[in-house]
Amino acid sequence: MTAMGEQRAMPMPTDAQREADRLLTICNACRYCEGLCAVFPAMEMRRSFAAGDVNYLANLCHACGACFHDCQFAPPHEFQVNVPRTLARVRVDSYRAYVWPAACAGLFARNGLAVSLAAAAGVALFVGGFAAWHDPTVLFGTHGGPGAFYRLMPHGAMALLFGAVFLYALVAIAMGVRAFWRDIDEPGAPPADARSLWQAIRDAGSLRYLDGGGVGCMNEDERPTDRRRLYHHLTFYGFLLCFAATTVATLYHYLLGRVAPYPWYDLPVVLGTIGGVGLLVGPAGLLAARERAEPAVRDAGSRGMDTAFLAMLLLTSLTGLALLLLRATPAMGLLLAVHLGVVFGLFLTMPYGKFVHGIYRFLALVRYARERRGGHDGTADAA
Amino acid sequence: MVDLARRYDVLVVGGGNAALCAAIAARRGGASVLVLEAAPKFYRGGNTRHTRNMRCAHDSATQHLTGPYLEDEFWDDLKRVTQGHTDEELARFMIARSKEMLGWIAEQGVRFQPSLGGTLSLGRTNSFFLGGGRAMLNALYLTAATLGVDVLYDAEVVDLAIEDGMFLSAAVRRDGAVVDVRAAALVAAAGGFEANIEWLKKYWGEAAENFLIRGTPYNRGTLLRLLLGKGVQEVGDPTQCHAVAIDARSPRFDGGIITRLDCVVFGIVVNRQARRFYDEGEDFWPKRYAIWGRLIAGQPGQIAYIVFDAKSLRMFMPSLYPAIRADSLPELGGKLGIDGEALAATVAAFNAAVRPGTFDHTELDDCRTEGLSPPKSHWARRIDEAPFYAYPVRPGITFTYLGTRVDREARILMQGGAPSANMFAAGEIMAGNVLGRGYAAGVGMTIGSVFGRVAGEQAARRVRN
Known part of the structure; x- marks a missing residue:
């Protein structure tokens, strides 16, 4: 809801992350895809997203495509929800962001x-x-x-x-x-x-x-x-x-x-x-x-x-x-x-x-397994 | 290739859950089947694409359902939500048949999952589709295609040839041309008229211009209008529709579930004159959300504002648009485009009437107002903690109640009471038979699946005989 834009300390650094943030707001209000994979339950554990969270979710995505075909808001719908493609872009950006040495990012x-x-x-x-x-x-x-x-x-x-x-x-x-x-x-x-x-x-x-x-x-x-x-x-x-x-x-x-x-x-x-x-x-x-x-x-x-x-x-x-x-x-x-x-x-x-x-996907899975076991959940259950 | 010149055994008009269940059942019953969907492929399925669960009776807990939901309890629920506006024989028939629907639907490729986050109250009664309504549709269409059901998109039925209650052919508009399609039986499963603003205006006047439609623009009720114009008996109150409060910033059509707002009970609701007009804490939200669309439709400009403060911000499901925020109430009013001083005065009067109590949104708590009209009976807490927030809301129309009367074989009844020889109806177009008023989550899909399957089986049987 609301909170998403306001409680974040820093704006998303990349276009792909900003788009991911927009989609996560939509997905978090919908939740129909919750049972498809790990990305959506991990998303629901948060109400606002830092850049690192978006990179985590992007690397958790295996690009199976199910959420695109199951989404009632996918293009041509005006909400233009395309989670697999957006997360794929964030993923590539994240490889670039974490590369060592940083000078090799251009590769x-x-x-x-x-x-x-x-x-x-x-x-x-x-x-x-x-x-x-x-x-x-x-x-x-x-x-x-x-x-x-x-x-x-x-x-x-x-x-x-x-x-x-x-x-x-x-x-x-x-x-x-x-x-x-x-x-x-x-x-x-x-x-x-x-x-x-x-x-x-x-x-x-x-x-x-x-x-x-x-x-x-x-x-x-x-x-x-x-x-x-x-x-x-x-x-x-x-x-x-x-x-x-x-x-x-x-x-x-x-x-x-x-x-x-x-x-x-x-x-x-x-x-x-x-x-x-x-x-x-x-x-x-x-x-x-x-x-x-x-x-x-x-x-x-x-x-x-x-x-x-x-x-x-x-x-x-x-x-x-x-x-x-x-x-x-x-x-x-x-x-x-x-x-x-x-x-x-x-x-x-x-x-x-x-x-x-x-x-990176393996590390994201480790993180996901840990937060599942920790029962980390920030969302009120309102009927 | 679809051959429109041939005479199909069963013509299914519509493309949602009911239509596909009918098409699959008819095809499995040995009939050749053509499905005509007025929408393009992406928007196929009418309101089904926005659904997420169905309510079926079951005698014990299952892999995905937390406990039994017996037929009698289902009937009690239905009787309560419809306030008795239901056909008991049909309703009980549907409830009995709903028990085998979970298995049948799963056999058609639809997959289920435990209730979604934020819907715990439905975990025992309602079966959730894995991936939601569009995933369900994808599975049904895939099964239909595998069985050899023909499907045409962008194919709106614009006329029907009916003689003495006997369906002969349908005129279909496709690529700008109108073609006659013949079939031995018709299954009408093309939904209601909620997206037909002109039709809604007949009952609501100009106010309907300010309604937002939660589903696609293709739910125009063309087939329903044709049938009612050709001697079919109607059922349900034509003036009524299921209307909830949704974010006023939503698109005119197809905003779906993410535009809904679940925060009325946490604040107050004012109209554009900054006045309250109904008890926001009358009962639990799941029992009251469906009255707010109509309440707002009765307010000037068909708009209202849910106003709450910082302490309530995180207590409800997130929605699509951010709340409008301000550091003071007059400033909030200004941002909403209403009189800020009047808003501050309304809130001050409300705050003064709030009695001390122990706030608990999970029960009918003792936080209420005294000496205020209208009162807020529960969950009344002072709105005094900045920042202040508001959501603008308008009526969001989900579906309409007007439909065609049917018998328990899903046969359409003609005016005079005789059943049609070869016309059947299923889904929202006949929902008014069992759901004359109100709503319970997942009942629309139960009506669609049960009567869709019955209609398909009966139509196939009729054709074979």
Whole structure:
């Protein structure tokens, strides 16, 4: 009601946040969407919204589209209530706001270009490096048996380079996490407890809120026929399996002294292959879904970012699987360079692209789980 | 593609809950069905798009309902809210049938959830649609499409061919042309005339120009007017409509639920002469909200102002527009465009009449005025804590009571009393049979679902025989 404009200490800093604030006032007076996902109950716990609250709600939204198709005030209605698109815009702005270092905020503006350049630079670096280091007989030679990859690049150099870029990505993401959590959390509130964390892990792991409140999410129109949850599972768990493959291989190398490449039945290859297939089908499905999406619901401005991240995942698995299939042929040298280049680009751009959505959304789910358990509710129940 | 040249088994006119329940039931009964919705696709569904629950009898608590709501209690509630203006046989029939509606509606793809925040008082009796009325409509339309029901939007019925109580065809205006559509049976489910200002003026005069319509501009009552003009027996008081107090700043049409104001009991209500005109604390708000539209319609300019102070600001559900705020009462009056000194005097007189008491908005408390006319019987607290607030309010028309008389097979009765051979009615267009006056939350949807399903089944049966 009333209170919304008056009790806020500071005005919303961005247009998207101001629009979100307008919608939250409408949604809070209506509440029909309360059962669809976590966003609306979280909204009802507040009567006025600070910028951090809006960023929290935006990252809590999984963009299932149900509230757009269920809303009697959605466009063309004059109230123009479009929650998924507005929150998508706030989300992208929030990635920019919490990025570390702050100077990299601009990378989100033309993210497709930035990620493509990083990928191209990664590939060029490795192909160029291999070519400069070796004569063509090594680069285009056929290598077999343990240590075949390291004839092209010494293991120590590979580990150092990827360890460094991975560590950098971790630090940059951690700094963003810190800024986001500070902004959305109530001052003085206890830190996240184990039960809230576990609840959030289950909610994120099952994509509980990407299902339109139970029937499946809506993408093209009001029919809840969308398969995005499945494709996202393939992508996410495919990514985790690939990550597990790399971890196992690292342990093999340092603990057991077993050197890559490994035979096809060995754990790193099995994990990487299954994960790689998931990481092929999942992103392809998500890209196709994005093409079919109802334009009114999507934020056109984040299209480049979505596409870039999905394309990077797709390229990672594609080059990885190609390397697996052709590792005994003269193409191995070049394929290894391309694969390493893509993975390098992926790691380097992780803090500056769509990857961070998973991190912030998880944190929002932790916060939501905690405030649900706390029974935090500021609204009078007036019949 | 919809083929208007063919003769459908059942023609359903309307596009809301009742129409879709009828269409689905008729189709499941083996009939070919065409639905004609006058509104464009986005605005389909009449008042259903603004609903959020339905009231069905049930013998025990369910996943979403907190306790039993037996048929007799439902009947008592209906008798009370209508003050006896109901057809007991039809009403009891509807209540009995409502028990199986929750399951039937769920089978058509509609999903339920526990009562929404701020509606705890309905948690036992009313089943809330997950995602609200438009979500319910989406589910029903999806099911209808899957079953092979044909639907046309922007298709208003502008004339009917009826012979000796027998429906022959409907003239449909579509893309500027008028086409005749034939069918073996008609289900009239096209609602009331609440958005037809000219029609409302017939009973309310120029005051109707100041009414706000809570639903879409497409609820014009065209089909109702056609039927009543062709020998169909009418039911319900034509002059009455369900009118609540909504924010005067709302759009003329389709402001829906978010423009409602639940704060009358916390303050006083004055007209544009800054005078009070009714007991704001007569009874609990859910029992009184529906009289305020008519009360305001009786005031000059059809406008009034709910005035309260800082201590009440957070005691009610938020609404769309912010309250108008001022540091003093004369200033508040100025912002409202009424005489500020007169407002201050009215509040001063009210404050002086307030007796000491213990304020409790959850019960009929002992905070009341003495020696004031009209009195405020409960929840009367001095308005003396700045800042002061006000909401301007106008009558918001939800639905009308005039309708077509039906029997328990949902068959339309002709003047003279004989049932039509092949015309049925369901939903708001016949709600006056069971709801001749007043309202209880969710009853409109019960009427629509129960009689919609009955109408569809009976129409399909009639066609098959």
